Amino acid sequence: MGGRVNEDLIKERRKCTFDIKELTHIIDCGEENTIKRKQIDNYILNIKELWDDVPEEYLSHKERYENAIKKAFIVLKVLRQLHTGNIQITDHRTPTNVYSIQDGIFRNVNPLLIHIGLFWSTIAAQASTEQQAEWLQPDSSMIGTYVQTELGHGSFIRGIETTATYDSTTDEFILHTPRLSAYKWWPGGLGNTANACLVMAQLYINGTCHGLHIFLAQIRDFDTHKPLPGIKVGEIGPKMGFNTADNGFLGFDNHRIPRTNMLMKNVQVLRDGTYVKPKHDKLTYGSMLLTRVTLISDLAYQLSKAATIAVRYSAVRRQSPIKSNEPERQILDFVSQQHKLFITIASSHVYRVVGLWMWNSHKRVTADIHEGNMGQLPELHALACCLKAISSRDASALVEQCRLACGGHGYMMASNLPQIYAYTTAAVTYEGEYTVLLLQTARYLVKFWRLAAEHKPLPQNFAYFEDYIKKNFEQWRNSPEGIIEGFKAIVAGKTKAAYDTLQCNLRNGREFEEAWNMASVQLTNASEYSTISRNDIEALQSRYEELLALIRPNAVGLVDAFDIRDEVLCSTLGAYDGRVYERMMEEASKSPLNEDVVNESFHKYIRPVTMKNKL
Ligand SMILES: CCCCCCCC(=O)SCCNC(=O)CCNC(=O)[C@H](O)C(C)(C)COP(=O)(O)OP(=O)(O)OC[C@H]1O[C@@H](n2cnc3c(N)ncnc32)[C@H](O)[C@@H]1OP(=O)(O)O
Numbered sequence: 001m002g003g004r005v006n007e008d009l010i011k012e013r014r015k016c017t018f019d020i021k022e023l024t025h026i027i028d029c030g031e032e033n034t035i036k037r038k039q040i041d042n043y044i045l046n047i048k049e050l051w052d053d054v055p056e057e058y059l060s061h062k063e064r065y066e067n068a069i070k071k072a073f074i075v076l077k078v079l080r081q082l083h084t085g086n087i088q089i090t091d092h093r094t095p096t097n098v099y100s101i102q103d104g105i106f107r108n109v110n111p112l113l114i115h116i117g118l119f120w121s122t123i124a125a126q127a128s129t130e131q132q133a134e135w136l137q138p139d140s141s142m143i144g145t146y147v148q149t150e151l152g153h154g155s156f157i158r159g160i161e162t163t164a165t166y167d168s169t170t171d172e173f174i175l176h177t178p179r180l181s182a183y184k185w186w187p188g189g190l191g192n193t194a195n196a197c198l199v200m201a202q203l204y205i206n207g208t209c210h211g212l213h214i215f216l217a218q219i220r221d222f223d224t225h226k227p228l229p230g231i232k233v234g235e236i237g238p239k240m241g242f243n244t245a246d247n248g249f250l251g252f253d254n255h256r257i258p259r260t261n262m263l264m265k266n267v268q269v270l271r272d273g274t275y276v277k278p279k280h281d282k283l284t285y286g287s288m289l290l291t292r293v294t295l296i297s298d299l300a301y302q303l304s305k306a307a308t309i310a311v312r313y314s315a316v317r318r319q320s321p322i323k324s325n326e327p328e329r330q331i332l333d334f335v336s337q338q339h340k341l342f343i344t345i346a347s348s349h350v351y352r353v354v355g356l357w358m359w360n361s362h363k364r365v366t367a368d369i370h371e372g373n374m375g376q377l378p379e380l381h382a383l384a385c386c387l388k389a390i391s392s393r394d395a396s397a398l399v400e401q402c403r404l405a406c407g408g409h410g411y412m413m414a415s416n417l418p419q420i421y422a423y424t425t426a427a428v429t430y431e432g433e434y435t436v437l438l439l440q441t442a443r444y445l446v447k448f449w450r451l452a453a454e455h456k457p458l459p460q461n462f463a464y465f466e467d468y469i470k471k472n473f474e475q476w477r478n479s480p481e482g483i484i485e486g487f488k489a490i491v492a493g494k495t496k497a498a499y500d501t502l503q504c505n506l507r508n509g510r511e512f513e514e515a516w517n518m519a520s521v522q523l524t525n526a527s528e529y530s531t532i533s534r535n536d537i538e539a540l541q542s543r544y545e546e547l548l549a550l551i552r553p554n555a556v557g558l559v560d561a562f563d564i565r566d567e568v569l570c571s572t573l574g575a576y577d578g579r580v581y582e583r584m585m586e587e588a589s590k591s592p593l594n595e596d597v598v599n600e601s602f603h604k605y606i607r608p609v610t611m612k613n614k615l
């Protein structure tokens with residue numbers, strides 16, 4: 001859409017006091033990454049076939065899927081060309097990733113998300129060298145997914161009921177779904193698209209269960225795409241979001257796969273049925289750990305999209321004067337509006353930095369594991385659980401806050417905020433549900449509190465537990481260091497309270513697991529345990545208000561620095577030119593309900609009632 005940029009946005013951009021490009025380069029981790037990202041954006045976003053004539057919302061469930069699949073395979077083809085051509089796709093887990101622009105292309109979710117994001121990465125991480133050589137071919141016919149969750153079990157994966165029983169007479173595993181609750185349910189891409197999958201199943205050898213292992217199973221014929229004999233597969237139906245993700249169900253009726261289809265990098269089943277244990281029994285959970293780490297950066301990116309839309313809109317939207325004799329003000333001038341929006345910008349930066357830090361930590365710990373050193377794995381798991389849980393919860397709450405901050409227009413699908421919310425809130429549940437993951441971190445903290453309470457040596461990272469016991473914490477200071485000290489005090493105080501409750505429940509004769517359950521609210525909630533006083537809170541509050549005023553002139557510059565193209569934002573409210581009302585009217589004109597001046601339902605249903613007894 002052509003036309004002039006909104007006057008208010010022009011003024012906002014003139015007011016900006018920092019170099020927007022410089023911040024963009026920081027966000028992209030370097031200018032070369034910005035250049036590469038723009039190259040890829042231009043290349044992909046210029047493909048005409050990727051753009052819809054009819055907005056996605058007006059399509060049926062089936063049409064949406066078919067449209068998404070058409071685009072998914074155009075994108076896949078381009079990705080393959082880019083990989084073999086000169087353009088190097090940057091590390092796709094950093095913010096400068098080619099995958100982020102897919103949000104614009106699909107407006108929803110790429111049905112190949114799990115194929116690209118989990119299927120290949122799990123094979124790369126968990127398959128033996130020989131298996132990788134066979135399966136990780138660039139021209140492979142496999143379209144895969146990651147099949148773990150069942151109708152009956154998602155969080156408690158030890159409860160998974162699908163079995164893989166070794167048959168030494170044929171050198172095969174028999175995959176079986178013993179009952180309805182064991183049906184696989186949820187995997188992305190499974191419904192109609194995938195012809196292969198990685199299945200989490202309980203391994204049985206000679207009647208002994210060895211727990212969960214991962215198996216590669218073909219489920220559809222590569223040529224005809226018909227389900228193989230013994231496979232019952234389908235799609236699970238409409239959801240709050242993720243409606244182009246093709247989530248599916250899957251049941252096995254004694255489906256046989258070769259023994260060599262178990263992922264055997266860390267654990268093996270030999271020809272004679274001998275079981276060779278892994279060095280750490282949670283290595284099978286590695287894909288979940290990796291995805292939790294990568295989600296933090298993804299959620300930071302979703303926050304930057306929501307912030308861009310809401311801040312630009314708030315600079316364009318004028319409603320109510322502040323003083324009655326003045327003209328109406330930009331809603332961005334209301335301090336309460338700044339409070340809603342600037343925290344979203346800040347949170348996006350926080351999770352971007354933390355996400356990168358976690359990504360590098362994951363790389364380091366994985367290299368250690370490769371050398372046989374598992375020492376850092378528990379800490380990485382505890383951190384990944386907690387950060388995945390809070391980043392997804394914060395992101396969904398803040399995206400919703402941005403939507404509310406856009407008033408009625410934020411409720412329109414054309415604002416794209418409802419879709420961003422549906423996407424982010426799903427992340428609170430998938431890849432480890434919020435509370436369940438927080439309890440994993442709590443388990444780790446309580447372990448170290450026990451050491452502290454028993455005056456045993458603690459690792460350096462937990463020395464502050466001892467400080468708390470010895471009341472060594474410094475008085476609260478309103479400075480970054482002071483705030484960190486304050487958080488340490490909160491963690492220590494909270495862990496102590498939960499630990500004490502746990503001990504009390506144990507003394508009252510409860511079993512440990514029961515006592516844990518009874519303490520679980522304390523184990524997941526945070527409270528103020530720091531040395532902060534009423535005066536400190538007042539000082540912090542006024543400092544916060546000062547900061548809002550300082551950020552105000554730079555708000556539009558800050559979101560421009562996220563450098564998200566209009567085609568990716570897909571928002572009538574958030575486009576770079578700020579022509580909000582023109583775009584809204586243009587989108588409304590696409591509604592099929594505007595095709596006829598008088599809708600036929602008038603003649604069928606309305607008129608017979610309203611005109612019945614009239615002359
Ligand atoms: C790309 C973006 C789109 C993504 C789409 C979404 C895809 C998906 O959702 S796939 C499905 C994801 N599913 C989940 O995440 C399920 C969540 N549940 C779990 O991970 C497990 O059931 C869990 C961790 C809660 C409990 O596991 P369980 O085997 O019962 O372990 P448990 O008996 O509680 O013992 C925990 C021990 O294992 C350790 N542990 C658990 N998980 C891990 C791990 N991943 N790595 C290392 N250690 C681990 C704990 O630290 C603890 O150690 P310790 O005993 O020393 O304290």
Ligand SMILES: Cc1cc2nc3c(=O)[nH]c(=O)nc-3n(C[C@H](O)[C@H](O)[C@H](O)COP(=O)(O)OP(=O)(O)OC[C@H]3O[C@@H](n4cnc5c(N)ncnc54)[C@H](O)[C@@H]3O)c2cc1C
Pocket residue numbers: 114146147148149152153154155156185186187188242247426429430431432433434435436439520
């Ligand atoms: C959009 C989407 C995409 C998905 N994609 C995939 C996929 O590709 N592959 C795949 O395998 N799976 C996938 N999943 C499934 C997902 O991983 C699970 O839904 C998720 O792990 C949560 O498990 P659940 O559904 O069993 O929840 P439940 O565990 O049944 O949770 C229900 C409630 O019980 C509580 N609860 C459960 N256990 C405990 C406990 N021990 N202590 C305290 N409270 C507890 C939870 O906190 C929650 O409040 C997807 C899910 C969604 C929504």
